[in-house]
Amino acid sequence: MTSVIEPTVDVIRGDVAESPTLLALFALHVAICLVALFFNFLLLFLLYKYTVFHYHMTVICINLTTAVIICLGYLLLRSLLGLYQINHRTPTSETDQKDAFCVFDELVPQALCVLFFVFPLLLVTERTYATRRFWVYEYENFRPVVMLVCLAVWLPTLGQNARTLVGWTTPTSLAACQVLLLRKTFLQRNFWFIVVSAFSLLYMILFKILEKQNKRNEEDYVANHYSTISIRFQIRENVKTCRFFVSLNFLFLLTFLLFFVFDQDMDDDKYSPSVLTRKESTFLVFPMFGLLYALHFIFSHTQLFEKAKRTLRQLAASHGEQEKMFEP
Secondary structure (H helix, E strand, O other): OOOOOOEEEEEHHHHHOOOHHHHHHHHHHHHHHHHHHHHHHHHHHHHHHOOOOOHHHHHHHHHHHHHHHHHHHHHHHHHHOOOOOOHOOOOOHHHHHHHHOOOOOOOOOHHHHHHHHHHHHHHHHHHHHHHHHHOHHOOOOOHHHHHHHHHHHHHHHHHHHHHHHHHOOOOOOOHHHHHHHHHOOOHHHHHHHHHHHHHHHHHHHHHHHHHHHHHHHHHHHHHHHHOHHHHHHHHHHHHHHHHHHHHHHHHHHHHHHHEEEEEOOOOOOOHHHHHHHHHHHHHHHHHHHHHHHHHHHHHHHHHHHHHHHHHHHHHHHHHHHHHHHHOO
């Protein structure tokens, strides 16, 4: 009986590194990451500077957007490293394929996956409280408490990232990282993606229930308790934000579903260059999500959209003035 010898990382890396497809993937990945980072930083700036939502909701959205930005930064570094390795090929030592630690082997770091279902859980809690207390919620301010809760959510992630940085080693081959990833079982590779998808589906249902509850609150208030327009405005804002979070969680659900749906057939001939290149293409999913996340946030809220247009016009005007200063 003949034994099947798995190809070494050196061989895989040599075949894949010469692929124009892989070079194009890395270049496209960098471009999308940069555009997504720009719009997410714009969204973060708008959330910090302008009071568009209630204080509590704003704090949670800022933290969620920060998590998206960190993940985009991680993926951008990974793609820049991939471009560098393609253009500066160096021999890969045999120890690389045996190294169990590779900081760039994940589509989305596990610590960030946790944030992507915990922060939406905080939003569900906040919107539920706003629905139950709609007549006074506008005047309530527990921002320090919400900030402390968000900080507590970040602490495990910061601790895990600190341990990662202590053992940081730049991989000499991203193909080696892919081989290490594909040696895991399907469930090991996709456990957190399944968890985030399941929670996103649950949050969609909960936000839809809250949206309907707020509609009933509005009908009852207008029919029986109409006293001030501010309370009705608060109820309408609750309806709009709950409807928005249904669509936002659908975006999370679709993104993390794509991760493990595309991973279904990766076990067959999993060390071939074509499979490794196809696996690399799945790294495009989250940057696309990051771009859609920011654009959906901005375009779904008129105030944010108007503030974004004003900010971009100011940036363009400032850039034009700087160019004039350097003209001869």
